[in-house]
Amino acid sequence: MFESCADPSQLEGLNWFLCYLTSGKHMLFYTSFLVVMALMVITAPIALMFGFGGALAARSHVAPLRWLGKGYTAMVRGVPDIIFFLFVPVAMDQGLEYLRNLYKCPPTDAPIWANNEFNVCAAAKLPLSTSPQFWHEAYGFALAVIAFSIVFGAFAANVLYGAMNAVPRAQLETAEAYGMSPKQVRRRILIPQMWTYALPGLSNLWLILIKATPLLFLLGVEDIVYWARELGSTKSAIYDYPHPDWRVWYFLVLLFYYLGMTRISEIYLGRLSARLSRGQATMAGEAMRKAGA
Amino acid sequence: MSCVDIIADYGLRSLGIGERLLPRSDFTLCHQFTLIGSGLIWNLYFGVLALAFGFFMATGLALAKAAENPLLRKPAEWFIFVFRGSPLFIQFFLAYEALVLLPKAGIDVFGITIHTAWTTKAWAGALFVLFLNTSAYAAEIFYGALRSVPKGDLEAADAYGFTGWKKFRKVVWPTMLRLAWPAYTNEAIFLFHATTLVYFSGFPAFQQRGDALYYAKFFADKTFNPFIPYPIAAFYFVCLTLALIAVFGVINRRLNRHLPGASRPKLKVRPQIIR
Numbered sequence: 001m002f003e004s005c006a007d008p009s010q011l012e013g014l015n016w017f018l019c020y021l022t023s024g025k026h027m028l029f030y031t032s033f034l035v036v037m038a039l040m041v042i043t044a045p046i047a048l049m050f051g052f053g054g055a056l057a058a059r060s061h062v063a064p065l066r067w068l069g070k071g072y073t074a075m076v077r078g079v080p081d082i083i084f085f086l087f088v089p090v091a092m093d094q095g096l097e098y099l100r101n102l103y104k105c106p107p108t109d110a111p112i113w114a115n116n117e118f119n120v121c122a123a124a125k126l127p128l129s130t131s132p133q134f135w136h137e138a139y140g141f142a143l144a145v146i147a148f149s150i151v152f153g154a155f156a157a158n159v160l161y162g163a164m165n166a167v168p169r170a171q172l173e174t175a176e177a178y179g180m181s182p183k184q185v186r187r188r189i190l191i192p193q194m195w196t197y198a199l200p201g202l203s204n205l206w207l208i209l210i211k212a213t214p215l216l217f218l219l220g221v222e223d224i225v226y227w228a229r230e231l232g233s234t235k236s237a238i239y240d241y242p243h244p245d246w247r248v249w250y251f252l253v254l255l256f257y258y259l260g261m262t263r264i265s266e267i268y269l270g271r272l273s274a275r276l277s278r279g280q281a282t283m284a285g286e287a288m289r290k291a292g293a
Numbered sequence: 294m295s296c297v298d299i300i301a302d303y304g305l306r307s308l309g310i311g312e313r314l315l316p317r318s319d320f321t322l323c324h325q326f327t328l329i330g331s332g333l334i335w336n337l338y339f340g341v342l343a344l345a346f347g348f349f350m351a352t353g354l355a356l357a358k359a360a361e362n363p364l365l366r367k368p369a370e371w372f373i374f375v376f377r378g379s380p381l382f383i384q385f386f387l388a389y390e391a392l393v394l395l396p397k398a399g400i401d402v403f404g405i406t407i408h409t410a411w412t413t414k415a416w417a418g419a420l421f422v423l424f425l426n427t428s429a430y431a432a433e434i435f436y437g438a439l440r441s442v443p444k445g446d447l448e449a450a451d452a453y454g455f456t457g458w459k460k461f462r463k464v465v466w467p468t469m470l471r472l473a474w475p476a477y478t479n480e481a482i483f484l485f486h487a488t489t490l491v492y493f494s495g496f497p498a499f500q501q502r503g504d505a506l507y508y509a510k511f512f513a514d515k516t517f518n519p520f521i522p523y524p525i526a527a528f529y530f531v532c533l534t535l536a537l538i539a540v541f542g543v544i545n546r547r548l549n550r551h552l553p554g555a556s557r558p559k560l561k562v563r564p565q566i567i568r
Contacts, residue, residue: 079486079527079530079531080485080486080487080489080506080530081486082486082489082490082493082506083489083506083509083523083526083527083530086506086509086510086513086519086523087519087523090513090519091519091520094517094519118517118518210380211379211380211381212380213380214380214382214383215382217382218493225382225383225386228386229386232390245390245393245394247386247390248387248390248391248393248394251383251386251387251390252387254383254386254387255375255379255383255384255387258378258379258380258383259374259375259378259379262378262379263378
């Protein structure tokens with residue numbers, strides 16, 4: 001990074017630290033914070049979409065669709081989420097490779113799951129073993145996004161389902177009295193009005209999503225936990241910057257990072273909640289009206 | 294090898310009783326059910342003890358947070374914020390790395406050596422973290438309930454001349470528990486789910502004695518087939534969840550036994566807490 005860092009063994013004190021903290025590996029560590037934030041920013045809208053679909057399906061009049069929606073929301077109740085995080089990426093990966101195997105590989109008699117192995121030909125592998133390292137990492141990240149989206153989509157579906165039921169019946173009846181079709185009622189009244197009821201649950205979900213991001217490490221993505229373990233472990237004299245076991249300090253940094261994220265989110269979500277309560281027939285909206293009057 | 298033999302060999306494998314080596318090939322359904330079920334003993338151990346100890350700590354913390362005195366209130370607020378605001382996964386790692394740094398030979402205090410090696414073991418270290426974590430979550434629930442104890446109840450206690458401990462024991466505490474119980478049931482369920490993180494977060498599984506998910510992952514890695522072990526683990530946890538709801542439901546009925554039937558709150562499980 002700096003010119004003066006060319007020979008680490010000559011450095012001392014503050015200079016040593018400055019050079020240590022700007023070494024190439026540390027730059028990767030800092031980038032991994034962006035990876036974590038990218039995961040949250042990408043997952044949140046996708047999960048919300050899944051949740052929306054799930055909630056609308058659970059309200060549907062078509063029985064199979066309703067069962068599907070209810071089943072999806074019930075999925076997360078009894079089972080630890082981490083099981084899904086371990087299961088979904090492997091299952092997705094194998095499912096995709098199996099499908100590619102069907103039309104990319106020469107037909108063989110050998111079964112795909114046999115002798116404790118998963119056998120598909122090289123052409124069906126995802127990503128191809130010849131593709132650059134970047135694609136391998138991007139693929140792993142994409143699988144993680146899908147796993148997170150499915151799990152958080154189920155949580156969100158639950159919240160949105162509750163919120164849709166919480167919209168006062170009178171408002172929907174008014175819309176019906178104006179001659180709106182069920183579709184119009186849903187689009188013009190139900191969905192705009194439900195946000196104020198959904199927000200507490202959704203804010204909670206966002207905070208939970210922040211706290212679920214270290215599980216990326218379990219999925220093999222090189223995230224902040226991975227780098228904290230790598231960089232913090234004891235470095236002997238053969239490394240440029242030898243140091244004893246510093247993992248506890250690295251994890252302390254992560255702890256403060258997460259506490260900071262939580263605090264900032266809480267402040268912004270508080271503001272958003274105030275914005276959405278304006279003019280609503282709820283306790284918060286009523287309190288605002290009285291304060292203004 | 295019949296299934297009964299397998300259960301005899303591996304049923305208590307997670308405690309180190311029975312066969313020493315894990316199966317290497319020919320993984321039958323029976324193997325998977327037995328070993329994953331055996332791992333569930335650890336989930337129960339962590340969950341039950343953390344919940345039992347955490348209950349008292351949480352009551353204390355909730356009272357401290359509701360206290361007027363900032364010397365009591367501030368530390369409780371910070372404790373709750375730190376443990377609720379950060380991922381359990383990071384807390385496990387941090388605790389493990391901190392415990393590893395303790396001197397190996399033990400600490401000498403006035404000539405008495407305090408051994409430290411056992412603290413890095415999962416049964417102690419992870420239990421301690423889970424205990425603190427569930428205390429913080431439950432304390433927040435109890436605090437919320439404490440603040441919604443009806444004013445009339447407190448006035449009635451005053452009218453009877455109850456003060457201090459007696460007022461707390463006879464009026465405030467039972468009402469607080471009654472109000473908090475549905476949310477606390479949720480907390481208990483998700484605490485049990487959180488115990489699956491232990492063996493993925495730094496704490497090593499001594500001689501491959503792990504929890505249910507540890508063995509599920511073992512099978513998934515060995516057979517390259519995630520479609521059997523994970524649903525088995527999921528099945529066990531669904532059963533555990535149902536059992537928890539039953540137990541907490543009995544307590545809930547007992548707590549609300551003085552209320553007329555219709556106004557008794559029902560337990561409703563809401564999936565909302567991951568850590």
